[in-house]
Amino acid sequence: MLISRTSLFLLNLIILLTLIPVLELGATDESVDEVDWSDSLFLVRNILKDLLKKTEPIEQYKLFIRAESSYKQIGEVISRNEVKELREQLSNAFRQLEPPAEVINGFKLRFTLQRGNAKRYYLSDAVTEQMFIGYLNAERVSAETIRKSISSGSHSLTFRETEPRYSTSNPEQPLRGINFFCANDFTAWASSIGRSEYALPRKFMVSEIDDPTASYWSVTKWKEPDLSRRESWEMFGGVFYNLFLRGKAVGELPEACNPEVELRMITTVSSAKKMYLKRLKAAL
Amino acid sequence: MKYPCLFTLVFIWFNLNGHAEEISQVYPGKLLNKDLISTESDPVIDLKFKGTENGFLAFKFRHLDRVTIKEIPIFEKLVLVRIKGANNEPGEQRLVPDEFIHGDIIVREEIIDNGPVASEDFMYLGVTTRTDLKGILLDDREKILSLFEDLQHQSSTLQFANKRLGIQELTLTRAQIYQELGIFYESRINSREENLSIGGVLDQATYAPGDTAKLSVSARNEGDEGVVYRVLARSVSRWEWLDGKMFYLGDINAGEKKLFSRFFPIPDDTAEGDYYLRIGGNEYSGAKPQHRMIFKIRK
Numbered sequence: 090m091l092i093s094r095t096s097l098f099l100l101n102l103i104i105l106l107t108l109i110p111v112l113e114l115g116a117t118d119e120s121v122d123e124v125d126w127s128d129s130l131f132l133v134r135n136i137l138k139d140l141l142k143k144t145e146p147i148e149q150y151k152l153f154i155r156a157e158s159s160y161k162q163i164g165e166v167i168s169r170n171e172v173k174e175l176r177e178q179l180s181n182a183f184r185q186l187e188p189p190a191e192v193i194n195g196f197k198l199r200f201t202l203q204r205g206n207a208k209r210y211y212l213s214d215a216v217t218e219q220m221f222i223g224y225l226n227a228e229r230v231s232a233e234t235i236r237k238s239i240s241s242g243s244h245s246l247t248f249r250e251t252e253p254r255y256s257t258s259n260p261e262q263p264l265r266g267i268n269f270f271c272a273n274d275f276t277a278w279a280s281s282i283g284r285s286e287y288a289l290p291r292k293f294m295v296s297e298i299d300d301p302t303a304s305y306w307s308v309t310k311w312k313e314p315d316l317s318r319r320e321s322w323e324m325f326g327g328v329f330y331n332l333f334l335r336g337k338a339v340g341e342l343p344e345a346c347n348p349e350v351e352l353r354m355i356t357t358v359s360s361a362k363k364m365y366l367k368r369l370k371a372a373l
Numbered sequence: 374m375k376y377p378c379l380f381t382l383v384f385i386w387f388n389l390n391g392h393a394e395e396i397s398q399v400y401p402g403k404l405l406n407k408d409l410i411s412t413e414s415d416p417v418i419d420l421k422f423k424g425t426e427n428g429f430l431a432f433k434f435r436h437l438d439r440v441t442i443k444e445i446p447i448f449e450k451l452v453l454v455r456i457k458g459a460n461n462e463p464g465e466q467r468l469v470p471d472e473f474i475h476g477d478i479i480v481r482e483e484i485i486d487n488g489p490v491a492s493e494d495f496m497y498l499g500v501t502t503r504t505d506l507k508g509i510l511l512d513d514r515e516k517i518l519s520l521f522e523d524l525q526h527q528s529s530t531l532q533f534a535n536k537r538l539g540i541q542e543l544t545l546t547r548a549q550i551y552q553e554l555g556i557f558y559e560s561r562i563n564s565r566e567e568n569l570s571i572g573g574v575l576d577q578a579t580y581a582p583g584d585t586a587k588l589s590v591s592a593r594n595e596g597d598e599g600v601v602y603r604v605l606a607r608s609v610s611r612w613e614w615l616d617g618k619m620f621y622l623g624d625i626n627a628g629e630k631k632l633f634s635r636f637f638p639i640p641d642d643t644a645e646g647d648y649y650l651r652i653g654g655n656e657y658s659g660a661k662p663q664h665r666m667i668f669k670i671r672k
Binding site: 240317318320321322324325326327329339340341342344345346347348 | 523524525605606607609610611616617646647649650651653654655661662663665
């Protein structure tokens with residue numbers, strides 16, 4: 090009977106010892122999952138706190154990318170409240186990211202930060218002929234439209250009717266001589282395919298930009314200071330836009346193709362930050 | 374012999390006592406003539422706005438003589454004769470031969486047209502222009518028309534000076550211009566904006582600084598019978614020398630095309646390049662048809 094009790098105890102002990110690794114493994118797996126997402130959550134929160142302590146914009150953006158990446162990993166396993174909280178924190182952090190001095194978009198067009206009196210925004214370099222023929226070919230813009238929209242002799246664009254496609258012998262040359270309508274159409278197309286907000290500069294921006302050599306269209310309508318002239322324009326249907334011509338704003342008809350006029354666009358600080366993050370992610 | 378003598382006596386008695394006549398009234402009868410006392414000549418220049426000729430505002434000058442004539446009318450002399458004492462009888466009207474009645478002096482004015490003021494130089498608004506053989510002066514440098522480019526400007530008193538004939542004045546109103554050009558904004562017409570096309574043609578492909586460009590603006594009514602377009606147009610441009618010239622096209626009936634030309638002097642310091650302008654139309658119903666144009670300036 091004693092042997093039998095001892096044997097029973099030993100048997101139970103063996104069974105228990107045999108099961109322990111299995112039970113431990115199960116317990117370990119479950120606790121690892123729990124530690125992973127809570128750690129990640131903790132990590133994201135800490136990254137977002139640290140982000141603003143960094144003075145170098147590039148370090149801020151790198152941390153933001155890490156935080157965003159971690160959020161995407163844990164977003165499905167954390168609670169709704171935590172998702173909401175984290176999104177708000179990410180969004181706050183995005184707003185507080187230092188705007189980079191310059192960004193380059195998908196067309197390899199550089200935008201430079203402008204610190205105006207009223208608002209910060211980014212102004213692009215002049216759109217090149219290479220960038221512009223991308224639009225012409227994608228939208229199948231007719232040669233007749235281009236003849237009316239761009240000053241002849243101020244560009245190297247050619248249209249081959251056999252293909253039919255546009256090409257340029259001078260791809261890096263800034264596109265010059267464009268009228269308002271065509272410039273505005275290009276910015277709309279660029280916004281739609283680049284998923285960014287592009288526009289022609291506004292009047293206040295034009296007046297703030299201190300560049301006596303630059304000539305480009307503004308999206309803002311011209312307000313003629315001479316009242317009788319303004320009234321007669323209204324009566325007979327004339328609409329003028331602000332044209333920034335060699336450092337001076339003038340009112341010009343939108344169909345005018347001045348050979349000096351280049352195509353420049355603006356974008357918002359938010360769009361510029363997204364462009365910067367996109368390029369940085371690709372580089373990392 | 375006894376009886377004829379008696380008859381004569383009775384006749385004399387009857388005439389002296391029973392049938393004596395008297396003249397109760399003298400008055401003028403038919404106008405026979407007028408005696409000219411004097412004529413005073415007052416030659417003047419008549420100046421009238423005549424609308425447009427060849428696309429320019431036209432003014433007609435005529436020599437008139439305002440003659441003041443003083444005359445005395447001469448009438449027949451009439452008398453009214455009644456039988457003495459028969460005051461209630463109407464009496465008999467009789468012409469008095471070889472006698473006349475002179476009336477009061479009559480003063481009248483007569484305008485004598487002495488023909489057009491032909492081939493005379495008139496200076497106005499800083500320019501001198503000669504009348505043609507019909508006495509028509511054309512505002513071919515558009516000095517008068519330019520006064521009315523400002524739409525607030527409603528009237529101008531113009532002075533045309535000639536060394537020999539002196540200064541002639543004429544007050545020209547916007548309403549007169551509109552009326553002569555068939556633009557009556559106070560009366561309603563059946564007017565729509567469809568089928569109205571506006572165009573413009575320059576007299577040269579390119580111009581040099583200092584040239585004067587002639588721009589002819591046309592408006593065509595391609596609408597149905599009975600549809601009338603009433604159109605004013607104006608040049609609209611950033612450039613002052615291209616901006617603000619009015620084209621008075623007026624009423625355009627179905628199937629009709631109207632043309633109005635203006636001149637654009639190009640300033641000497643104009644740089645080479647393309648200069649943009651629009652012909653902005655203003656139709657009575659509120660339509661604003663537009664036509665885009667380019668002036669090419671080459672040296």
